[in-house]
Amino acid sequence: MVPDFQNYRVETADELLGGIIGRETVETITLHTGATDSRTLGRKEILSMEPSLISVMPEGLDAGLSDEELIDLITFLRSLNNEKWLLPETRKPKKRN
Numbered sequence: 001m002v003p004d005f006q007n008y009r010v011e012t013a014d015e016l017l018g019g020i021i022g023r024e025t026v027e028t029i030t031l032h033t034g035a036t037d038s039r040t041l042g043r044k045e046i047l048s049m050e051p052s053l054i055s056v057m058p059e060g061l062d063a064g065l066s067d068e069e070l071i072d073l074i075t076f077l078r079s080l081n082n083e084k085w086l087l088p089e090t091r092k093p094k095k096r097n
Contacts, residue, residue, distance in 0.1 A: 019034075
């Protein structure tokens with residue numbers, strides 16, 4: 001997964017949310033839960049926050065590509081940023097005090 005687009009699983013007392021972490025402050029996080037939807041949560045509301053193994057990319061997105069197009073896409077993505085985008089996420093969910 002591309003680190004800036006890591007999907008997170010966030011649990012509060014009332015709900016379980018999934019999304020990409022946007023803005024973070026000492027007191028809040030903004031979780032992008034859809035293309036145009038986001039939620040700002042107080043850190044005190046969050047029971048747990050962990051990286052999800054589920055990608056935000058829709059399943060079957062590659063189905064419209066030929067094998068050659070898919071290879072070209074992967075080759076292009078691997079050429080970006082000296083492959084640093086392929087490295088595992090180094091950002092750890094912050095623990096609640």
